[in-house]
Amino acid sequence: MSVKNDKRLAAEAAVAEVQDGMVVGLGTGSTAAFAVAALGLRVAGGLRVQAVATSEATAEAARAAGIAVLDFADCAAVDLAIDGADEIDARLWAIKGAGGAMLREKAVAAAARRFVVTADGSKRVDAIGGAKVPVEVLPFARSFVVAQLEALGAAVTVRSGYRTDNDNLVADCRFRDMSDPRGLAASIAAIPGALGHGLFLDEVDVAYVASGGKVLKLERPVRL
Numbered sequence: 001m002s003v004k005n006d007k008r009l010a011a012e013a014a015v016a017e018v019q020d021g022m023v024v025g026l027g028t029g030s031t032a033a034f035a036v037a038a039l040g041l042r043v044a045g046g047l048r049v050q051a052v053a054t055s056e057a058t059a060e061a062a063r064a065a066g067i068a069v070l071d072f073a074d075c076a077a078v079d080l081a082i083d084g085a086d087e088i089d090a091r092l093w094a095i096k097g098a099g100g101a102m103l104r105e106k107a108v109a110a111a112a113r114r115f116v117v118t119a120d121g122s123k124r125v126d127a128i129g130g131a132k133v134p135v136e137v138l139p140f141a142r143s144f145v146v147a148q149l150e151a152l153g154a155a156v157t158v159r160s161g162y163r164t165d166n167d168n169l170v171a172d173c174r175f176r177d178m179s180d181p182r183g184l185a186a187s188i189a190a191i192p193g194a195l196g197h198g199l200f201l202d203e204v205d206v207a208y209v210a211s212g213g214k215v216l217k218l219e220r221p222v223r224l
């Protein structure tokens with residue numbers, strides 16, 4: 001069983017949640033691409049949905065798959081959003097943004113009544129923190145933001161020659177201490193010029209994680 005097959009199975013499990021008439025958020029990356037393909041097949045079979053895309057690449061793929069794509073600027077709410085992740089743990093805390101789309105991805109996830117992560121088993125971890133946390137940076141404030149991220153304990157690499165779909169930079173941050181993701185998320189969000197980051201701590205409602213051809217459904221632990 002290949003990783004590619006696991007990504008496809010996880011994506012198909014998420015797409016099975018889509019119902020007629022929904023506005024669906026479509027994520028970015030190789031797993032999200034399988035979700036676009038699976039949704040395209042359901043649309044070809046008669047399902048009526050509209051989508052919003054978290055990147056230009058996904059919008060293009062969705063249109064090519066026959067899915068109607070709305071401008072997210074005109075959508076205040078999304079019924080269900082499906083996206084990949086770089087890491088996901090049992091709390092359903094995730095790190096996203098290796099593909100650089102985390103700012104749009106978080107806006108769509110926050111607008112979604114239900115946010116579903118799809119991943120192959122290599123993304124499942126005990127506690128997030130192994131992956132770099134990408135931060136979208138206003139080019140005007142690059143040096144200042146990098147210095148602030150370093151002051152938070154990060155080894156920072158600005159992606160060379162890369163701009164997001166919003167024409168911003170991405171700073172990949174390897175944090176020495178990831179024991180307090182909530183505190184870290186708040187500290188990054190407070191930096192003027194840091195426009196978004198890849199820590200998704202409150203957004204994920206459910207995750208479909210596939211390993212060796214088997215899909216596991218992870219749900220948010222109930223808080224008593």
Ligand SMILES: O=C(CO)[C@H](O)[C@H](O)COP(=O)(O)O
Nearest residue numbers: 029030031084097098099101
């Ligand atoms: O956050 C993302 C893009 O910004 C992706 O969802 C994440 O990087 C996972 O990608 P893949 O499914 O290709 O492993």
